Amino acid sequence: MNTDFDVVILTDSRYLNDSKTDDYKHNVYYEDRLVYHALEQVGLKTLRLAWDDMFFDWSTTKAVLFRTTWDYFDRFPEFSEWLERISKLTMLLNSEAIIRWNIDKHYLLDLQNKGIHIAESHFIEQGAKVSLAQLHDILDWHETVLKPCVSGAARHTYKLNLDNLAAHETLFQDLIANEAMMLQPFQYNIVSKGEISMMVFNGVFTHAILKKAKAGDFRVQDDFGGSIEDYTPSEEEINFAELAVKACPELPIYARVDIFEDNAGDITLSELELIEPELWFRHHKEAALSLAKGVKQKLS
Structure with a gap:
């Protein structure tokens, strides 16, 4: 196959250009540049485009990342x-x-069936005829987090307790009429200790970040004021992350394994991000080369 490019790095149109005034946009651009240069370093001809670019002929690249x-x-x-x-x-x-x-997020059940310890979860399918009060009564949960099964950046993620269920009921009914949702017991250690993101390329751990929510919030994403810092994981945490990735239907080239200590004190999978996760290359530039080598290996 004759192609013009080996790899096109995919972004969305908001992040195509660097920003000198918006740190968030700058970080996105900078990290993608690190990946770009790593791919070029291993000899791959590379381009960066918005995924919805109307003018690019996608058959002219061997792969999209x-x-x-x-x-x-x-x-x-x-x-x-x-x-x-x-x-x-x-x-x-x-x-x-x-x-x-x-x-x-039903994928979490597949991983659980393969022995990966996930956060306790109850799935509410689209069109279900049930109220928040009924769910909390049946499950005997008093503080919970409600989120969609298809989501990102904490979209429609709500912290619930027995006092605010009625206030969220209309919204909940609107949501489950259109999409599946999931309910989980509130995890207190995420607030006090944070959530660890483990980066795994080609099945091998490279680096980790500790994410903490800002005071008064429970969402660790930096979109909501959360902070991040470098983190040195234990061997047990590294093994957990690598096993979670190897339990996938196929071995992904890149993965971010988000883990935390659950209410029982056990290492627990929060999310496995295989689509477009933030990978914090700016904290561990060498990892971009690990990703690039895996991409080159896949293409050959």
């Missing part, structure tokens, strides 16, 4: 259609099959 396509969950029907079309023209990294598996 999902990096910062952070509007996909707001435009999911359009993204899903694009994904199906593009998969017929070029190689997707990670693959379409694993992306579709990972987009829906």
Whole structure:
């Protein structure tokens, strides 16, 4: 196959250009540049584009690498259609099959069935006829977090307790009429100790970040004022992260394994991010080369 490029790095149009005034946009651009230069360093001809670029011929690249396509969950029907079309023209990294598996948080049940300890979760399917009060009564949970099964950046994520269920009931009914949701017991250690993001490339751990919520919040994402710091994980945490990745339907080129200590004190999987996770290359520049080497190996 004659192609013009080896790899196209995918972003969304908001992050195509650098910013001198917006640190968030600058970090996105800078990290993608680190990946770009790492791919070039291993001899791959590379380009960076918005995933919805209307003018690019996607058959002219050997592969596309999902990096910062952070509007996909707001435009999911359009993204899903694009994904199906593009998969017929070029190689997707990670693959379409694993992306579709990972987009829906029901994947957590698959990992649980393979022995990975996940956060206790109750799934509420679209169209279910149940109230928040009934759920909390049946499950005997008093403080919980409600979130969609297809989500990102804490979209429609709510902290609930027995005192505010009624205030969220109308919203909950609107949500489950249109999409599946999940309910989890509130995890107190995420607030006090934070959540650890473990980066794993080609099945091998490279680096970790500790994320903490700002005072008074429970969401660790920096979108909501959360902080991050470098973290040195234990051997047990590294083994957990690598086993979680190896339990996937296929081995992903890149993965971010988010773990925390649950209410019982056990290492627990919060999320496995295989689509477009932030990977904090700015804290560990060498890891971009690990990713690039894996991409080159996949292409050969």
